[in-house]
Amino acid sequence: MQTTLSSFPHLFKETYTLIENSLNYPQSESFSVDFYPIMNPQNFNNNHILFNHETNEVMAHIGINFREIINGDHKLSVALIGGVAVKEAYRGQGLLNKLLNNLLKKYEQKVALFILWSDLIELYKKFGFYPAGCFLDSKSEGLVPTKFIKTKFNALDSHDLDRVKGIYSDVLCHKYFTFKRSNDDWEKIKKINSTDLYLSRDEKGEIENYFCMNKGGDLKGVVHEIGYLKNGHQKVLNDLKSLRLWTPTLGAVGDLKYLGLFKIGNINFLKEFLKIRSNGDLILTHYKKNKVSFNLKKIRYSVNTSDFLQYIFGPFPPDEFKDIACKLFFSGLDSI
Structure with missing residues (x-):
């Protein structure tokens, strides 16, 4: 039977355990925390599962998170796909094909793009997914400059959080095509405890730059978001050049990786x-x-x-x- 966690919320723990086992997720981390935007109760209607009534088992899961990519006034609706997992005992029975095809058909008229993250490029080509976008991986492994102080999103007071929100929306959302973040999205980000937030401040104590490092088991030691005031891009990149940076690019030369x-x-x-x-x-x-x-x-x-x-x-x-x-x-x- 195909259903969602909104109909069977008591299956939440079994579902995220299935995902962690399927992805060989590190025992020291929690998928339900690291990927809170897709695994939170508000999104349960988009956590799709195949359930075996005879054995009372969750056989497979695919989660979807509906977002909007923006750049200034340009907007593009997308569906992010994650938490793709099939229980080992049920693999090879076509469950992934069944569930994913059902969801693609269900939502194909509601969004401009579907996006997922996987190394299994050939597998997902069968469903019409192709690699695109890219970022540059600096692969450096140095120390964080002393001007940056480590904290967490959930430790920020309202003033500092508004400052970070402002940098993201006023600078990053105009420089790049990136995800629009509502206040609710920021509240979900505060739940991602595996990400460290680093801040630098000006002489008045106001945040002028920030960056995010680490997330779950995949992004340890990786700086995956850098925020700065207008015209401060190159300076903060120079400040962080000793760290492993994932920076968006088009047509650059270096160690490039597909974005999704x-x-x-x-x-x-x-x-x-x-x-x-x-x-x-x-x-x-x-x-x-x-x-x-x-x-x-x-x-x-x-x-x-x-x-x-x-x-x-x-x-x-x-x-x-x-x-x-x-x-x-x-x-x-x-x-x-």
């Missing part, structure tokens, strides 16, 4: 977004699972979906897309 796996949902949503983004130069005309057709400055093109997604989101958009391509920034705080 992307699948097109409602093509009309994506069409409208790109029309506005390109000032009318890029018009999508047709889409099938493996092909996208479009007019760019009135010239017709037809390309593989995998190539098209990389034209729009990187890592190496062609020259014709240099003014359209979106530099994505996904913090570990938002990934699921």
Whole structure:
């Protein structure tokens, strides 16, 4: 039976234990804490499970978190997919195919994109997901500069939290295409105790820069979000150059990693977004699972979906897309 945790909330512990076992999650960490945005009670309606009534077991789980990517006035609706797990005894029976296909069909008209994080690129290609976006991994392993003081999000007073929120919304949400964070989203971030927050202050004691390091078992020692005042980007990067930084990029040279796996949902949503983004130069005309057709400055093109997604989101958009391509920034705080 396919259902959700909102109908069976008593299965929450069994579900996150299934996820942790399936992902070989470190025993010292908690998936339900590290990924609170997807595992919190407010999202239980989007925690989809396959339940075996005969054995009273959760056989599989897929979680979805509906978000909005923004850059200034540009907006794009997305569904983040995470916590994908099938109990070992039920693997090889097509349960992942069944559950994921059901959810993609259920929500494909509600969002422009589906996004998930996985190294299993070939597996998810069968469902129409392709790698796109990128970040640069500096792979440094130095010490945190002494000007930055370590704390946690849940230790901030309201003034300091508002300061961090302001830096994120006023600077990062205009420099990059990144996730819009509501007050509720910030409250969920405060629950992620495995992330350390580092702050530097000006002579008046106001926060001028911050960065986030660590999250769960995957991002230990990684700086995955850097906030700064306007025009302070290069200075804070220089301050942190001894640390392992994951920084968003387009077309850079170095140790690049894909940002995630992307699948097109409602093509009309994506069409409208790109029309506005390109000032009318890029018009999508047709889409099938493996092909996208479009007019760019009135010239017709037809390309593989995998190539098209990389034209729009990187890592190496062609020259014709240099003014359209979106530099994505996904913090570990938002990934699921």
